[in-house]
Amino acid sequence: MTTNPIILDGARVADTIKEQLAQRVLRLAERQVVPCLATVLVGDDPASETYVRMKGSACKRLGMVSRRIHLDRETSTEQLLDVIRQLNEDPLVHGILLQHPVPPHIDERAAFDAISLEKDVDGVTTLGFAQTAFGFGAFPSCTPAAIMAILDAYQLPIEGKHAVVIGRSPILGKPVSLLLLNRNATVTICHSKTQELASIVRSADIVVAAVGRPRFVQGDWIKPGAVILDAGYNKGNIGDVDYDACLQRASAITPVPAGVGPVTIAMLLRHTVDAAENAASAQTIMA
């Protein structure tokens, strides 16, 4: 129906962001500050190990430091909280990322909330979420921030648009809904109990798929001209959207891979550089 949809090139958006960050990292180096992201991995899930490695490598490529902490799968909540508290107090660490998911015996929410707000570069704390919801402070979760960055990079209008978000997780569906709302979209939040999902999606100008089910969003659910952001990342590099079918109707769409994913990592790096700059400024004031 729509001809020539825009393929929202996340890899390119991420590269632009990282070029700007590289300049900021150089300026921080002049002040003898090297941004450091501490990643905490509990257990030996191979996918999580890959994610953590990717994030560490992305730091290094920008001249930042990544400190990788790998804890045994038998680690207790209390032990994990101790590790996080040490990282909170370490002035050389600017950002802390606790890789989700942790083993089921650990209280993940308690562990997330132990991360101090100024180092919560992955946007996982309860308080950070509320600040995002109210439109001030803190770092939003990285995937929601990435979705907003892609919309902005392509100057796609948000105000007054009807955004339908499929998914309601604390680090994706809920915060992206509130970010879109705060930018004056009308937002509908859908989930597994939603009835007539297809017809609701058909009314969307902006569709955010955050379900975690491969090719879940069908082509005939898409209103011609809609913008589609696929935050899914399922086994075999498959998104939550039936890309080929949705491409026929969308005015703009993110591919998987090279869509939301690379921008999510760029947001993590940006937040870490922000945190390092904030810490450096605070130190200058104190000195």
Next chain:
Amino acid sequence: MTTNPIILDGARVADTIKEQLAQRVLRLAERQVVPCLATVLVGDDPASETYVRMKGSACKRLGMVSRRIHLDRETSTEQLLDVIRQLNEDPLVHGILLQHPVPPHIDERAAFDAISLEKDVDGVTTLGFAQTAFGFGAFPSCTPAAIMAILDAYQLPIEGKHAVVIGRSPILGKPVSLLLLNRNATVTICHSKTQELASIVRSADIVVAAVGRPRFVQGDWIKPGAVILDAGYNKGNIGDVDYDACLQRASAITPVPAGVGPVTIAMLLRHTVDAAENAASAQTIMA
């Protein structure tokens, strides 16, 4: 269209809640604990004075204590924060209500967030909002809690229903949207920038009006059989809903007055009794 809509009798729902609370207040008295709500009013807005007086009287009628603090309109943010900190530390105070709005020179958000979480019975803190959003801890804002209590008192189904919330304030539109979402409604959040509001409301099974504009929601916006909750309270006892027109189509509707309003006050009282019980239990454990 629909015959015999249910008039959702907020006064009756509130009475039932208050009868239960009276029993709990009696049991607390046996432990020498009298629940106390501290109300803080800054300036001399007559409507605010009325609200604070109503809340204080409601406490007294239940055998609870209300401590009224009335500060001069010239009070600074720092002075207000000091008052709140003193109330936080006072073991005889179980709940703190800062009457909105405060004079414009005061940082209201800072003042709200100074209220300790366990005494935030009005549900105004940033962290309390996030806990509501994530479905744990804390006291939700009272009007959102009242809306849920009315739906539950009349056993109106929420799961799978499409709820349209008009308004997105931090203490009403946003938290009620998340409460409905956590009860498995599909939720659309509308506001002043929403386009085609009437057609969106027409798709709603549950309509929550939280706009602050008299008779804003029109009768022909209502899908026959919808449930309408009017959280508006405008000059002259007028709600946000054109009641007579909406009554023709709704299956259930709250009147104004005697709808959401009295249940909101009952929720404030319930949270204060909850807080007093929590404090009493904590003391028993420490003793």
